[in-house]
Amino acid sequence: MFKGTAVTIALSLALLGGNLAQAASEFNPQISLILDGRYTHYNNESDYELPGFMLGGEAGRGEKGFALGHNELVLSANIDDLYYGKMTTVLADHDGATEVELEEAYIETLGLGSGASIRAGRFFSGIGYLNGQHPHSWDFADAPLIYRGLFGEALRDDGVQLSWVAPSHLYLKLGAELTRGAQFPAGGAANDGAGATAAFLKLGGDVGASHSWQLGLSHWSARIEGRRSAGHSHDGGATAIPAFSGESAISGIDAVWKWAPNGNAGTRNLKLQAEYFVRDEEGTVVMDDGSVAPESSRYDGRQSGWYAQTVYQFMPRWRVGLRYDQLGSDNNVPDPVVRAESGLDDEGQHPRRTTLMLDYSRSEYSRIRLQYAQDESYADNDNALTLQYTMSLGSHGAHRF
Amino acid sequence: MRRLFTLFGALWLLAVASPAAARLNLFACEPEWAALAAELGGERVTLYSATTARQDPHHIQARPSLIAQVRRADLVICSGAELEVGWLPLLLRQAGSPKVLPGRPGHFEASAFVERLEIPQQLDRAMGDLHASGNPHVHLDPRRLAQIATALTQRLAALDPNHADHYHQRQHDFGQRWQQALSRWEQRAAPLRGVRAVVHHKDWVYLFDWLGMVEAGTLEPKPGLPTSVGHLAALRRELAREPAQMILHTAYQNGRAAQRLAQMNGSTVVELPYTVGGSERAGDLFALFDETIERLLAARQ
Numbered sequence: 001m002f003k004g005t006a007v008t009i010a011l012s013l014a015l016l017g018g019n020l021a022q023a024a025s026e027f028n029p030q031i032s033l034i035l036d037g038r039y040t041h042y043n044n045e046s047d048y049e050l051p052g053f054m055l056g057g058e059a060g061r062g063e064k065g066f067a068l069g070h071n072e073l074v075l076s077a078n079i080d081d082l083y084y085g086k087m088t089t090v091l092a093d094h095d096g097a098t099e100v101e102l103e104e105a106y107i108e109t110l111g112l113g114s115g116a117s118i119r120a121g122r123f124f125s126g127i128g129y130l131n132g133q134h135p136h137s138w139d140f141a142d143a144p145l146i147y148r149g150l151f152g153e154a155l156r157d158d159g160v161q162l163s164w165v166a167p168s169h170l171y172l173k174l175g176a177e178l179t180r181g182a183q184f185p186a187g188g189a190a191n192d193g194a195g196a197t198a199a200f201l202k203l204g205g206d207v208g209a210s211h212s213w214q215l216g217l218s219h220w221s222a223r224i225e226g227r228r229s230a231g232h233s234h235d236g237g238a239t240a241i242p243a244f245s246g247e248s249a250i251s252g253i254d255a256v257w258k259w260a261p262n263g264n265a266g267t268r269n270l271k272l273q274a275e276y277f278v279r280d281e282e283g284t285v286v287m288d289d290g291s292v293a294p295e296s297s298r299y300d301g302r303q304s305g306w307y308a309q310t311v312y313q314f315m316p317r318w319r320v321g322l323r324y325d326q327l328g329s330d331n332n333v334p335d336p337v338v339r340a341e342s343g344l345d346d347e348g349q350h351p352r353r354t355t356l357m358l359d360y361s362r363s364e365y366s367r368i369r370l371q372y373a374q375d376e377s378y379a380d381n382d383n384a385l386t387l388q389y390t391m392s393l394g395s396h397g398a399h400r401f
Numbered sequence: 402m403r404r405l406f407t408l409f410g411a412l413w414l415l416a417v418a419s420p421a422a423a424r425l426n427l428f429a430c431e432p433e434w435a436a437l438a439a440e441l442g443g444e445r446v447t448l449y450s451a452t453t454a455r456q457d458p459h460h461i462q463a464r465p466s467l468i469a470q471v472r473r474a475d476l477v478i479c480s481g482a483e484l485e486v487g488w489l490p491l492l493l494r495q496a497g498s499p500k501v502l503p504g505r506p507g508h509f510e511a512s513a514f515v516e517r518l519e520i521p522q523q524l525d526r527a528m529g530d531l532h533a534s535g536n537p538h539v540h541l542d543p544r545r546l547a548q549i550a551t552a553l554t555q556r557l558a559a560l561d562p563n564h565a566d567h568y569h570q571r572q573h574d575f576g577q578r579w580q581q582a583l584s585r586w587e588q589r590a591a592p593l594r595g596v597r598a599v600v601h602h603k604d605w606v607y608l609f610d611w612l613g614m615v616e617a618g619t620l621e622p623k624p625g626l627p628t629s630v631g632h633l634a635a636l637r638r639e640l641a642r643e644p645a646q647m648i649l650h651t652a653y654q655n656g657r658a659a660q661r662l663a664q665m666n667g668s669t670v671v672e673l674p675y676t677v678g679g680s681e682r683a684g685d686l687f688a689l690f691d692e693t694i695e696r697l698l699a700a701r702q
């Protein structure tokens with residue numbers, strides 16, 4: 001009797017052992033952890049700014065010295081045969097306290113049929129090329145200046161997205177989003193909490209076995225009620241926070257071209273990528289300094305910018321990259337105090353930056369990167385050097401385009 | 402005007418109401434499954450192969466053209482066992498086409514229909530990029546391929562029931578030719594039994610299982626990791642004790658590591674087609690095995 005039980009237990013343990021390996025990979029949900037840390041060196045001591053842009057979101061040049069980047073915990077799984085769900089939490093230090101930020105939390109239909117999908121929750125907008133990608137899959141340690149200037153890093157919001165893939169040989173995807181409009185670069189959750197809309201079109205295909213491409217067009221617009229940006233003072237006095245209310249619209253175009261000999265990216269491959277965005281805004285800027293009658297001004301402006309980058313893998317594991325960024329603005333703010341303190345004065349500058357990077361990936365789960373940037377994005381020109389690691393643990397990362 | 406309407410109406414009816422006239426759109430993850438589907442489907446199917454023999458099926462990007470093709474597909478045929486884990490789930494999610502999702506009739510995983518080898522007891526990334534459901538490179542054992550052909554025929558017949566006879570007829574014909582070829586190959590390959598070979602990646606487990614060959618080591622230090630100098634040196638020491646006659650790699654792998662080891666220990670480097678299209682001669686499944694066996698025999702001498 002005892003012997004029989006022991007055998008049964010041993011047998012089920014053995015079976016369990018055999019299934020364990022399988023269970024781990026098909027584990028529901030899939031978990032992955034992204035570890036990102038860096039050492040950055042630059043000389044500039046002044047507050048970060050991009051002349052002509054009211055900065056918000058996570059826009060900044062990062063901390064000097066040793067610092068953590070985006071450390072993320074990602075859980076995702078097919079919920080049932082109709083839904084997929086994903087949640088990304090970012091752990092970050094703010095003033096000595098560790099905060100958990102919900103970066104993404106959405107569900108998505110797996111097949112409504114006819115190429116349509118609906119996504120709902122908090123997600124990165126489908127506009128642009130880089131916008132939907134997580135920082136750990138970027139080819140450089142930081143976001144392009146135009147993403148920093150317009151989106152604060154990336155555009156994400158709470159709402160719904162409807163997309164449709166055409167049944168054609170040429171890849172054609174259309175998408176539309178209706179979102180809350182509370183997060184930068186929107187603000188105030190206007191229109192009863194449905195204050196922002198976006199639309200995008202993507203086309204793509206192959207040219208022979210070695211080349212593939214994608215082209216995208218995007219548009220975003222929002223009604224904004226009191227979007228607060230980082231203020232900056234030039235005289236060292238108390239900083240007033242600029243708050244914008246009005247209409248805002250962003251249009252963009254993005255293009256990506258990839259090459260790999262015979263479509264085999266293992267040894268050598270090349271990626272070319274460029275994006276252009278332009279934003280038009282019209283409304284009022286109030287300099288909130290806590291007083292009863294804060295300074296305010298009408299504001300009618302346009303900011304635009306582009307970047308182009310190329311990344312070349314010249315041998316297995318090793319890649320080099322070059323990126324050029326440039327911004328420009330044309331803002332009409334009649335009140336000179338508001339113009340100066342809101343950041344909307346371009347100070348005669350055309351922010352620009354040239355970045356070089358070299359990275360080494362031991363496997364597809366780990367990457368060490370060295371990056372040098374000649375940063376002329378604001379008055380004090382600077383050279384920035386970054387040494388970064390990005391590693392992922394857990395479930396298999398996807399090879400997205 | 403009315404005539405124009407009638408014409409459009411007729412065209413629309415032709416396109417919508419008579420699926421019998423429409424051919425099945427098949428999306429094959431790898432060329433071997435496209436080749437098998439061509440044998441079984443003939444003129445009833447339209448084929449698209451997501452990869453070529455020059456591409457590493459472990460590492461494919463979910464590029465726009467592939468999403469468009471999955472969107473159009475009636476049936477997705479893949480190796481499964483996590484070979485395509487880095488790209489297929491993304492394609493399926495992006496295409497928004499429910500009929501080809503796992504578990505649906507439009508989704509066929511070849512490795513699910515055969516006994517798989519090398520199912521790991523323990524998973525740890527330090528051991529490399531392991532396939533948790535066992536080795537997925539199942540097509541290189543023609544006996545297993547025959548089992549998969551049977552399963553695929555049933556699937557095609559279920560998806561296109563009006564032409565079930567067509568698929569069964571073709572399978573019968575294919576099966577007979579395959580059995581004849583199988584005994585020819587087994588006879589021809591008899592001298593390969595017990596031959597030791599170093600492999601680049603564990604692509605050949607099922608071929609070795611069939612032919613009785615022995616894997617003497619891998620050029621990858623861990624599955625999915627590129628060769629290192631240190632690993633090659635260790636491998637050379639091992640081979641000095643127990644030599645291997647040949648070093649195998651595929652068309653999609655860089656042959657340089659194999660050449661380097663061959664220079665050190667004098668064994669022969671063999672590039673095998675691995676899949677259909679992997680060499681000039683390997684134009685279909687029969688030629689793939691003909692070529693594989695001939696190249697192995699040539700290297701043995």
Ligand SMILES: [Zn+2]
Nearest residue numbers: 459537602603
């Ligand atoms: Zn493999």
